[in-house]
Amino acid sequence: METLHDIPGLRDKLAQWRAAGLRIGLVPTMGNLHAGHIALVRAALERADRVVATVFVNPLQFGPGEDLDSYPRTLDEDARRLAVAGCHLLFAPTESAMYPEGRAGHTAVEVPGLSAQLCGASRPGHFRGVTTVVAKLFNLVQPDLAVFGQKDYQQLLLIRRMAADLNMALDIVGLPTVREPDGLAMSSRNGYLSATERRRAPALFRTLQALAAAVAAGADPTQAERDAAAALRVAGLEPDYVSVRRQADLAPPEPADTELVVLAAVKLGRARLIDNLELRRPAAAAG
Numbered sequence: 001m002e003t004l005h006d007i008p009g010l011r012d013k014l015a016q017w018r019a020a021g022l023r024i025g026l027v028p029t030m031g032n033l034h035a036g037h038i039a040l041v042r043a044a045l046e047r048a049d050r051v052v053a054t055v056f057v058n059p060l061q062f063g064p065g066e067d068l069d070s071y072p073r074t075l076d077e078d079a080r081r082l083a084v085a086g087c088h089l090l091f092a093p094t095e096s097a098m099y100p101e102g103r104a105g106h107t108a109v110e111v112p113g114l115s116a117q118l119c120g121a122s123r124p125g126h127f128r129g130v131t132t133v134v135a136k137l138f139n140l141v142q143p144d145l146a147v148f149g150q151k152d153y154q155q156l157l158l159i160r161r162m163a164a165d166l167n168m169a170l171d172i173v174g175l176p177t178v179r180e181p182d183g184l185a186m187s188s189r190n191g192y193l194s195a196t197e198r199r200r201a202p203a204l205f206r207t208l209q210a211l212a213a214a215v216a217a218g219a220d221p222t223q224a225e226r227d228a229a230a231a232l233r234v235a236g237l238e239p240d241y242v243s244v245r246r247q248a249d250l251a252p253p254e255p256a257d258t259e260l261v262v263l264a265a266v267k268l269g270r271a272r273l274i275d276n277l278e279l280r281r282p283a284a285a286a287g
């Protein structure tokens with residue numbers, strides 16, 4: 001597997017593949033790869049002739065006081081894991097390659113409305129940074145498809161919406177969350193947890209399971225959200241939000257909506273953890 005850090009080198013390589021008629025898959029990441037990322041690469045390999053993974057800790061999506069400086073950077077190990085998985089090319093640009101004129105004043109891509117809720121409410125500007133860098137990566141690689149994890153449910157919806165709104169001609173593939181044996185969703189930020197916090201962390205998944213089951217059984221979503229937030233606090237996790245939403249647009253559900261998703265973000269020590277579960281509410285329960 002080749003590793004490239006510069007845009008002209010990337011464009012040359014991709015031009016050769018495109019001239020050969022090869023189908024190109026993209027897996028954007030911020031590195032510190034775990035089994036969840038490798039599952040994205042494998043899914044891309046099943047659907048494309050050549051797979052490009054990117055590792056770039058994108059400063060635009062971190063707010064002041066967030067973990068930009070401490071975010072784990074493990075490029076050599078990431079490259080090793082990607083090569084073992086069969087990835088063809090790693091693109092790991094420098095910040096100056098991606099933002100040669102600096103971060104401030106850079107053109108932004110933003111999906112209005114959806115960017116400001118849930119994670120966007122407590123991380124202003126976060127999703128603008130995500131959609132901006134993903135749009136840049138789509139333009140640089142011009143992939144036939146790109147693969148993202150459903151753990152970042154809101155991010156995935158925003159990227160789908162951006163690609164549709166801007167007529168980007170690629171398939172966006174979403175893959176189920178990969179979990180540790182105790183249910184904790186895999187995340188690079190799990191590494192921030194102390195041993196005690198790590199033991200508490202699966203309460204996030206368990207609480208979402210209970211919330212999804214309650215809503216599927218016909219519980220009032222608002223009351224069920226309150227119960228879930230209380231259960232998280234009892235387990236030692238500080239909820240940022242716990243919410244029942246529609247899968248299609250993350251709007252609060254109307255009584256007739258059946259395809260729902262429960263989402264939560266919690267603070268646990270230094271870590272901010274997110275997770276979600278889709279559920280189907282029977283039409284009868286939906287009223």
Ligand code: PAF
Nearest residue numbers: 028029030058130133152
């Ligand atoms: O999900 C992530 O790791 C990042 O938000 C992404 C999509 C690579 C953009 O920086």
